[in-house]
Amino acid sequence: MEERPADIEDSEVRQALKAWRIDPVTWEYAPVGFGDHHWTATDTRERRWFVTVADLADKSWYGEGPEAALDGLRDAMDTTVALRGAEPDGLDFVVAPVPTAEGETVRALGAGHAVSVFPLVSGTPGHFGDTLTAHDCGLVLDLLTRLHRTAPPASARVLPPDFATRPQLESALREMSRPWDGFGPYAEPARQLLAVHAGALRGRLDEFDRRVKELRASDAPLVVTHGEPHPGNLLRAGERRLLLDWDTVGLAVPERDLWLVADGAEGVSGADVLVRYEEATGREPDPSALALYRLRWALNDVAEFLTWLRAPHGPTPDARQARDALTSTVESLAADA
Template sequence: MRDRPTGIDETALASVLGAWDIEPVTLTHAPVGFGDHHWVAAEADGRRTFVTVADLAHKPHCGPDTATAWTGLSRAMNTAAALDSALNTPYGEPALVAPLRTGTGETLLRLTDRYAVSVFPYVDAPTGRFGQLLDPGARRGLVERLAQLHGTKPPLTTPAHHPALPDRPLLDAALAGPPRFRAESGPYAQRCDVLLATNSAALRTTLERFDSGTARLTSAASTAPTVVTHGEPHPGNSLDPGGRTLLIDWDTVALAPPERDLWLATDTPAELSHYAELTGHHPDPALLAYYELRWALDDMAAALGVFGTRHTDTADTRQTWEGLVDAVTALADRRR
């Protein structure tokens, strides 16, 4: 997140880091990513670690409330830590940046009832951004890393993926008809009304198509294989130190069809064929399209959740608005 959070006490955060034997001299807010808040902790000896504070009130894929989201996020972090030892390169190098464990073996600690802390090794390497077009070599490296991940035995803690949208009620309410948003909620409320009114018919039809795909995927007759998937393997969630691909940001890890990851990694037939050569699984075009559609609807729901409540004009809400416009435009254009 780009905005510095006002509800997080950095003194309390520094105290929690003691469970990882970290005594930060400085905590520097890192305005990166979207959804979680991040800091870099620097100790007196120069060692740095990357600190993530998750907002459990806004983790619907982990659980509908803070209590269940805590359990879901804990399972995800423990899964990533278990994968760290199972998912090494042939040269013994790591294939992901996994959460560090405390002295008592925990990967996640509470900061407050709402916020939870995890700690990661600091990797000094460039990261990309969502929507960035990777060069062919980087895309091939990402496809190969996903093939390796998908072929790994799932840790017992791996969460199950539920295709249905966790924030679906927000979409239904927003498309039910005006008035959808109260103007006093903030500067983007009425803009949401106009955007949805202009595209409501196309969006309703798209939701019906998504529901049909979800029903097929969750039916007893579904033959779609399930593997350990990352969930969001876009360029913003990978690092490239010295020509390697390291996957980061594991809160969406889950057992799901491989296509949940693959649609984000590449749409190039040759690279999808390379994945099939590595794994024996030929990606299903219908599932690739389904998960692309699900991503856009999920983004749309998350943005509507922001603008349906009190908000102001900040770097984060501007980014959220741009994402909402992109998602609605893509969904409506696809329908047309």
């Protein structure tokens, strides 16, 4: 996030680091990503750390309420640590959190936040919306092939295809008859955008339900999936490619990961990407499942951006980003209806 959290002080985060026996000498807010808040730190032993504070209210896919969100985030981070150390060689491309002295991968920070700590890895980060080169596409596909072949850790949760933010989207669709006053400058434009495309969005929700039924009827085997292997979660370290941000790790069909890679490469067709995966794994990707997860991503984004803009906000960079992303995603969904 570009903006510092309004309800978390730097001193609280620094105090939390005592559980990791980290005493920061240098400390700086890192305005990156969208959702969580981040800091970089150097300790008295000149070790460098990347500190993440998650707003548990934004982790609705784990369940309702901060306790469920904390439990889900802990399972995800425990799974990430287990993948990093998986036998026989471990998945060296997994950037996993560092456990505390007591072995915790996540610790509560107040009533509604949680903190985790990662090694600050040198490399060139990507950005969400970037296009993968053909070379990077091949490397990422190789990482996903290894991941999908890995035995699931005990902490890995089964992740159903439904999206937890659907009630927020349906609520917004029901509440368009009156102006969305009192939230902030981008709420009413969001309502007007939704009103124009409401029919198309309801049609895409119907399509989503149909594809979920098809997937459940197929009884496809589940594998460990990252969930968001887009360029924004890719770190280039020489010829190595590392995957960041494992909050959404869990058991699902491979298509949950594959659609993002097949859709996002330059100089290589999505069909070629999928053929390469089939040759490596012996499993032919399901076109309907690919379409399902592509649609799920877009609908979930719409719901999250609407939730953001139907809450108190000002004309901040993060709010503008939510407004712009909402507009482009809704228009794209409507165009493909």
